[in-house]
Amino acid sequence: MQKITRDVLIDKASALLSDGTVSCVLGWKKGEFDYDVTPAVFTTHDELIKDFVFSDFCGANFSKYLVSKTKNIEGRILVFLKPCDTYSFNQLLTEHRFDREKVYAVGIPCEGMADISKVRAISGEGIASIDTSGDKMLVTTLYDDEPVEIAPCDFLAERCINCKSKKHVAFDELIGEDGDVIDSNRFDEVARLESLTPDERFAFWQNELSRCIRCNACRDACPACTCEKCVFDNPASGIENKSPANEFEEKLFHIIRAYHVAGRCTDCGECSRVCPQNIPLHLLNRKFIKDMNDFYGEYQAGAEVGMRAPLVDYTTEDLEPGEVFDRRDTDA
Amino acid sequence: MRKCSLDKLDLLLGEIAKSNELYLPVDDSDGSAVYKKWEKGTALSDALNTVRSPKDFFFPQTENLMEFKMQGKNIEIIDTRSELEDFVIFGVRACDVKSFEILDRVFLSEPVDSYYAMRRSHGVIISLACTRPAETCFCKTFGIDPASPSGDISAWKTESEIFFEANNEKGEALLSSLGALLQDCDNEAVEAQKAKINAIMDKLPLKNLTTEGFGGGKTAELFDDPHWAELSEACLGCGTCTFVCPTCQCYDIKDFNTGNGVIRFRCWDSCMYSDFTKMAHGNNRLTQKERFRQRFMHKLVYYPENNDGLFSCVGCGRCLAKCPISMNIVKVMKTIGGDKGE
Amino acid sequence: MQVNEYKPLIVAFCCNWCSYAGADLAGNNRLSYPADVKIIRVPCSCRVNPMFILRAFQRGADGVIICGCHPGDCHYTSGNYYTRRRMAALFSMLDFLGIERERTRLEWVSAAEGAKFAATMNDFVETVTALGENKRLEDLRCKK
Numbered sequence: 001m002q003k004i005t006r007d008v009l010i011d012k013a014s015a016l017l018s019d020g021t022v023s024c025v026l027g028w029k030k031g032e033f034d035y036d037v038t039p040a041v042f043t044t045h046d047e048l049i050k051d052f053v054f055s056d057f058c059g060a061n062f063s064k065y066l067v068s069k070t071k072n073i074e075g076r077i078l079v080f081l082k083p084c085d086t087y088s089f090n091q092l093l094t095e096h097r098f099d100r101e102k103v104y105a106v107g108i109p110c111e112g113m114a115d116i117s118k119v120r121a122i123s124g125e126g127i128a129s130i131d132t133s134g135d136k137m138l139v140t141t142l143y144d145d146e147p148v149e150i151a152p153c154d155f156l157a158e159r160c161i162n163c164k165s166k167k168h169v170a171f172d173e174l175i176g177e178d179g180d181v182i183d184s185n186r187f188d189e190v191a192r193l194e195s196l197t198p199d200e201r202f203a204f205w206q207n208e209l210s211r212c213i214r215c216n217a218c219r220d221a222c223p224a225c226t227c228e229k230c231v232f233d234n235p236a237s238g239i240e241n242k243s244p245a246n247e248f249e250e251k252l253f254h255i256i257r258a259y260h261v262a263g264r265c266t267d268c269g270e271c272s273r274v275c276p277q278n279i280p281l282h283l284l285n286r287k288f289i290k291d292m293n294d295f296y297g298e299y300q301a302g303a304e305v306g307m308r309a310p311l312v313d314y315t316t317e318d319l320e321p322g323e324v325f326d327r328r329d330t331d332a
Numbered sequence: 333m334r335k336c337s338l339d340k341l342d343l344l345l346g347e348i349a350k351s352n353e354l355y356l357p358v359d360d361s362d363g364s365a366v367y368k369k370w371e372k373g374t375a376l377s378d379a380l381n382t383v384r385s386p387k388d389f390f391f392p393q394t395e396n397l398m399e400f401k402m403q404g405k406n407i408e409i410i411d412t413r414s415e416l417e418d419f420v421i422f423g424v425r426a427c428d429v430k431s432f433e434i435l436d437r438v439f440l441s442e443p444v445d446s447y448y449a450m451r452r453s454h455g456v457i458i459s460l461a462c463t464r465p466a467e468t469c470f471c472k473t474f475g476i477d478p479a480s481p482s483g484d485i486s487a488w489k490t491e492s493e494i495f496f497e498a499n500n501e502k503g504e505a506l507l508s509s510l511g512a513l514l515q516d517c518d519n520e521a522v523e524a525q526k527a528k529i530n531a532i533m534d535k536l537p538l539k540n541l542t543t544e545g546f547g548g549g550k551t552a553e554l555f556d557d558p559h560w561a562e563l564s565e566a567c568l569g570c571g572t573c574t575f576v577c578p579t580c581q582c583y584d585i586k587d588f589n590t591g592n593g594v595i596r597f598r599c600w601d602s603c604m605y606s607d608f609t610k611m612a613h614g615n616n617r618l619t620q621k622e623r624f625r626q627r628f629m630h631k632l633v634y635y636p637e638n639n640d641g642l643f644s645c646v647g648c649g650r651c652l653a654k655c656p657i658s659m660n661i662v663k664v665m666k667t668i669g670g671d672k673g674e
Numbered sequence: 675m676q677v678n679e680y681k682p683l684i685v686a687f688c689c690n691w692c693s694y695a696g697a698d699l700a701g702n703n704r705l706s707y708p709a710d711v712k713i714i715r716v717p718c719s720c721r722v723n724p725m726f727i728l729r730a731f732q733r734g735a736d737g738v739i740i741c742g743c744h745p746g747d748c749h750y751t752s753g754n755y756y757t758r759r760r761m762a763a764l765f766s767m768l769d770f771l772g773i774e775r776e777r778t779r780l781e782w783v784s785a786a787e788g789a790k791f792a793a794t795m796n797d798f799v800e801t802v803t804a805l806g807e808n809k810r811l812e813d814l815r816c817k818k
Contacts, residue, residue: 032537033467036658039566060657065566121363125380125466128537142535143464193770202772202810207361213384213393215602217570217656231725233607239725240607242584243599245394248813252728255767259724262763274656276383276572278362287770291763311763314755316745321762321780325769590816591733 001132002111004176006054014045016078022104023075026065028058034130035116039065056132059113061270063088064223070102077103082110086170087266087302088223094305097226107171112160119155123148159269162186169303187290190283209250211277214243218271218281224261258284263292263309266302295319334514335495344513345370348420356422357382376423380466385578386428389421390451393600400594416454423460426481427471427646431578437639438581456506459483468649470538476646479529488522495522538662545669548637559667564624566657571602573651579644603627628664682736682802684711689719691749692784693741699788707795720753724764731811737777737802744782773810776801
């Protein structure tokens, strides 16, 4: 469950609306069920009271929305940012993707967000209600079965189990106490895959990527993917392809998608969250992050505004690509 | 009505697979269900439905239409179609069976799409009644009864047995070919099963969703509805809803240059994309609001207008479960439709 | 009996200022390297977008090699330093996906190193020949 409640956020938003600090609020709107939360813009206290929600299902990263929402608005927009969202926020500022003056950022603590597919896998389909007020999640189904209790370790999204930071790196105001950067195990799965043989790795990715339907949700949700026109949407680019016509196309898309955000990816995990086919796309991004940490020193995209990403930087003493493998072989 | 005990289901599937390619929903490595070809040991998934709809069988995501080979000034045109064998799709839910009817009206009306027609004529559909409809289901809104699915053969699964009823000659021929594996029986168990399903249907949260306010002739009234802006506000413009949808049927035709020839193929397209129906002057839907509106107006207004009031949605709930921002047709219908504010 | 000897297709991206001139020198000196190497001249090794490499594999290449000026000698001062980082990341990613790491290579060849160019190409062709056809990053549509 979240430590902070909906009421606290509504009070804060209403106060900032009424004193004119902000003209609108980017928040979460409740849906048909307890879990289908939609990002929305609120402009009045009444709208907030009616539809604003804050729960374990408010995983969406709002930073990317600021690119479009700060255009053509009067005054400033209030945005609630969880710690991991603040990294994307800084990264977008580094890339001059929105006007900082148009945003009033309120940092909010986060206890980790739930992954509805993990919940479903345990409770089964037909979720009637989800009670997130206790330490454990209580799921009731439509079929008169006993309610199911689910512990956080079983319902938290992968990115939250391996949360990299509870610290807000950007905000105008903070609600609650700030946390710390966490020494997480987020690279363990990448390391495990690296330790497999090439044949096993090939089989792993072949299986995962074969599920891709090229809906582009991973790209469209990604706060680092903010090109006005993506090469994959541009018929003139020569590589635009609307469907994963074969295994090559699947790999091409996913390698280029991950490569394009390499060094800029803050590891927010939106790509894996939105994937309708549950492909662990974050592993591709983490591979790049892990490599760059190994090759060029620790780097966390978005930790500060104005940092130079590893791929737009160099030293004269960098590793040769061949040495990368020599080094790994001696490590193994 | 004929039946078979569940522990003999594997034998039964094996018998069907002897003479036809057989596809059925199985559990994939990520835990969700997907249609796969039956092989020995393949088990039917218990999941309510697959992530991808079965429209792939008749309207695959990518389909080669023809090839061109260039030699000097000559262009050879090659028809890449090959004759299909009959195939059986087992375990199609009532909503998805209905979706075939919606696709048929598009692809089988003049001019008939011969690629689709060929696949359609070779497919035998064994539908399966839903045992446990879920909270995302709203097929009833579109007049679909999940307890009585159509298709060439209808099937019902109880805790220990599976029941079959042929709905046409094609289905009857297949059932007869299975011989002694099936026993004749009465309707009693199936009626009891239907009652159970209907009891769940009465508890579904979306049971009162109505199509009131939508349908042919509503274009002028709904096109400029002020709610489109707020509904589409968070839309990412990805194609998830269109690609998991069993009734979305838009496609693009593209040429792939192989270096020694050209493959002309078609692939699913999404009205959510910026280059959808792009023309020489550019795109005619410049904002996500317009693209978003197109999708729902097509399903709820334009399609019924051209198809005797039939809506182009079957209430399968895939978009409810999969949209990254949880915006979907139910929210659109409730906001803009007849039961505003319900 | 007819022996069908396998010949790999190699794409070599060579920078205009050093490696392409190095290839030229190799030719002038009558140094031999396999004709299976197809050279594509680029203004600088950092012109090579990762997409070029993937596209080369798609269109049937069995190996892709990028050649540029030695570090410190770039005509544009720093282009090859960026190349070095980009290719380290890309090659590592290809390896992560289970694609043979020997199929891609980055080498520094100056305009004076005709002999090195020929030796590098001979060695790379030999390595790729030993690996055999590119099966893991192929597009069958392009192989008909």
